[in-house]
Amino acid sequence: MKKTSCVLAIALCGLTAFAHGATPVNLIPMPAQLSVNGQGFTVTAQTPIVVDSGDADARRTAEYLASLTAHTRHLQLAVKTGVPDDGAxxxxxxxxxxxxxxxxxxxxxxxxxxRITARDEAGLFYGAVTAWQLLTPSQGSGDVRVEPVHIRDEPRFAWRGMMLDSARHFWTPVEVRSVIDQMAQHKLNTLHWHLTDDQGWRIEIKRYPELTRIGAWRTPPTVGKQPQPARYGGFYTQDDIKAIVAYAAERHITVVPEIDMPGHAQAAVASYPELGVTGTRPPVSVDWGVNPYLYNVDDHTLQFLQNVLDEVMALFPSTYIHVGGDEAVKDQWKASAAVQARMKALGIKSEDAMQSWFIDQMGTYLAAHDRRLIGWDEILEGGVPASATVMSWRGTQGAIDAAKLGHDVVLSPAPQLYLDQMQSDLPDETTGRLPSMSLQSYYDFEAVPKALSAAQAKHVLGMQANLWTEHMPTMRHVQHNVFPRIAALSEAAWTPTKEHDWRGFLDRMPSQLARYRVQDIAYADSAFAASIDTDRNVAISSGQANVKLSNQAKVGSLHYTTDGREPDASSPLYVRPFTVKLPTTIKAVALAADGTPLAEARTRVLDLPSLRTRSTGELENCPGSDFRLRVQPTPDATSMAPTYLINVFDNCRLYRAAKLDGIAAIRVETASLPRNYALAHEAKLVKAYPSATPQGELVVRMDSCKGKQLASLPLPTDQPATFTLKGDLAKQAGTHDLCLVFTSPITGPIYGVGAVTLVPADKPAP
Structure with missing residues (x-):
């Protein structure tokens, strides 16, 4: 495939336009070998899909291809058996x-x-997916001309995975199947299904009905006098699971279940308190993070979990069963006389070694049933069963250590492959963790660590993106966070390294985005969205703004308007920064070579009030902690907005470079947010500030969080969901950082700042 060249003015060469002339072969992932020569073929409604008579597997694949083509191209292709004629x-x-x-x-x-040939049905299926992509080179319907391609293809890695967390938020069987559908279209072959955690037990175990009667439901947290929300939860019956596993198998996807142990066990202990260490019944947790409840280590609990595994293995034919093993804080074990006595009887010297023994019991049990244990990299601590496979999430070191010990590994590191990381820092981004992980960071991820020798590298089974759903309460959130980054992951996992080509991948993205649109996939356009930037303080002083446009991927041609109209290909082309007088509204969009928008147009109002306002994403952390999380007003919100960027360790925000000349007041749009974060040993890092009133204040200080106090705005006592704080600001001159500190008790809510506006003396504070 030809690489694109810069077709815009020299000043725009930071943006790469999609290739003109030769049409790219719009396949994702790019095949291992591809050539284009000869003459192509036109597929019409009269073109049959032909399979050998008696080959039921091939027919199933053919019907999949016909169904997908009918849905996405509105092109009805008949499936036939027998000897094909030309034109099939x-x-x-x-x-x-x-x-x-x-x-x-x-x-x-x-x-x-x-013509598609393969030795096995799986290869035939992936060939059919490639054929479907060839039939959908762009958005449209009906007959399609297919390039004369010749492909020899096979995947780089055997494990091409995605983890779906159904414990934190429950996804209906229909929603799970929609995830499986998209995995198949991206040639991913492993669905790691996270089914149990502190916040919910989602799998029916017939022998232990309380696991779903009690453990599948939680009552979301509230703040102050806010109304109590409805109980939240759900679970999959065994019939649901059998149907989902079969549905995935038809698309050559193996479902690997995860039953977390010995930690992340609070929902199970809430259902059967005797499984826990303390013997008391906790609620199903509403707190994200690291909760304290572990399974105890007596024979009854081990037998309980093995009985659970019996039913799990009956539902999931996968070779691997995931047992978690992560974030098991050992405080309860350390404090338990019974656990300590068990350790002494077994000759075990540490709680980490006790976890290793615990995991080894499960590994041995699984091995006796011809299954293999896989767990997060914490299972390495204290020793690990020889047959265990390690999924490395705490960076890549766990994979390196495990592979050097001879264990198979799957690379799934945070934050690089965590889909709950935000995709950009754009003001309209939705919920998730920071720092953001861009489309390109997914594409560039290399699953084989350089620290491994060639022999050790053979233990790398592949790579997996993890979709933790604490902050994704709806499938729209899920789709926004998954797509299109999963396309980048699919190419990183499938295509040989020497064929990786970021710019070529971008050339092919417009077709992929069109496939998403026709299937109503609410993908994020963050990589392509126009960013509209200016120096605020210069604009405030001069009355005019010097505007710079860009986008994250540096792709497409940027067009803009200043007259309120929606930008399109006829609008001015951005070549270099330009100047506008205040007030002006800028709208900008990135377009592909054919004029198709790569993202929705973005708008920025440039006037004095907006220039003096910082939204939640434009406020920074105060010094001392780099933890950043963007959340919604309630943990189970059904909308995408509003969102608030918070630091659970320090309820303090920084307004950088505030131009204070003539400023007389401040207005802060605020929300009361549940403090539902289990921080385990890190709880001691939560910062408290002295307050003048029981409920606390928002204190504004200049230059630093210990600087001169400019304002103190009392917080309301009745804790409404949202409110506005406003008040006078001590008169100052020049440009200064403003530190906004909430002095409220750290046992109460976290306060999210939606926006901060500085109000000049000649304007009343609204």
Missing amino acids: IVLKRDPQAPVANAEGYALDVTPQGI
Whole structure:
């Protein structure tokens, strides 16, 4: 494929336009080998999909291709059996197919038609997915001309995964199937399904009905006098799970269940208190983070968990069963005389070694049933069963250590492959953790650490993106965080490293985005969205703004307007920064070469009030802690906005470089947010500030959080969901940082700042 060249003015060469002339082969992931030569083929409604008679597996794949093409291209293709004539799409299993493994396939497009061959049904299926992409090179319907491509393809990694967390937020079976559908279209083959945690037990275990009668439900937290929300939860019946596993298998996706142990056990202990260490019944947790409840280590609990695993193994035919093993804070074990006595009887010297023994019991049990244990990298602590596979999430060091010990590994590090990391710092971004992980960071991720030798690298099974859903309460949130980053992951996991080409990937993205749109996938356009920047203080002083436009991926041509109209290809092309007089409204959009928007147009109002206002995402952390989290007013919100950027360790925000000349007052849009964060040993890091009243104040200080106090705004006593704080600001001159500190008790709510506005003396504070 030709690399694109800069077709805009020299000043715009930081942005790469999509290739003109030769049409890119719009496939994601890019095949291992691809050439384009000869003449292509036009697929019409008269083009059949032909399979051998008696090959039920091939027919199932053919019907999948026909269904997907009908849905996304409105092109109805009939499936037939027998010897194909010219002018057909042929799917054929052939033991002599020119591929190396079961997931490989060959695909050729000639004037006689499209022919896909593979040794196994999995390869035939992936060939069909590639054929579907060839049939959807751009948004449209009906007949389609297919390029004369010749493909020999197979995946780089055997494990190409995504983890779906159904414990923190429950996804209906229909929603789970929608995730599986998209995984299949991206040639991912492993769904790691997180089914149990402190906040919910989601899998029916017939022997232990309390796990779902009690453990599947929680009552969300409230603040002050806010109304009590409805109980939240749900679970999958065993029939639900059987149907989902079968649905995934038809798309060549293995579902690997996760039953967390020995930590993240609060929902189970809430259901059966005798499983816990203290013997008391806690509620199902409403707190995100690291909760204290562990399973105890007596024979009854081990037997209980093995009985659970019996039912899990009956539902999931996967080789691997995930047992978690992460974030098991050992405080309860350390404080328990019974646990300490058990350790002494076993000759175990430390709680970490006790966890290793615990995990080894499960690994041995699984091995006796021809299954393999996989767990998060904490299972390395204190020793790990020889047969265990390690999923490295705390960076890549766990994978390096495990592979050097001879264990198979899956790379799934935070934050690089955590889909709950935000995709950008744009003001309209939704919930998630920071720092942001961009589309390119996913594309560039290398799953084989350089620290491994060639022999050790063979233990790397592959890579996986993790979708933790604490801050994704709806499927729209999920889709926003997953797409299009999952496309970048799919190419990183499938395509040989030497074929990776970030700019080529961007060339192919417009077609992929069109496929998302036609399937009503609410993908994020963060990588392509226009950012509209100016120096606020210069604009305030001069009455005019010097405007710079850009986007994260540096792709597309940027067009803008200053007259309120929506920008399109006929609007001015951004070449270099430009100057506008205040007030002006700028709208900007990035366009592909064919004029198709790569993102929704972004708008920025440039006037004095807006320039003196900082939204939640424009406020910084106060010095001392870099933890940043963007949340919504309630943990189970059903909308995408509003959002508030908070630091759970320090309820303090920084307004940088405030121009204070002539400023007389301050207005702060504020929200009371639940402090539902279990911080375990890090709770001691939460910062408290002295207050003048029981409920606390918002104190504004100049230059630093210990600087001169400019204002103190009392917090309300009745704790409404949202409120506005406003008051006089001591007169100052010049440009200064403002530190906004909430002095409220750290046992109460966290206060989120939606926006801060500085009000000049000649304007009343609204």
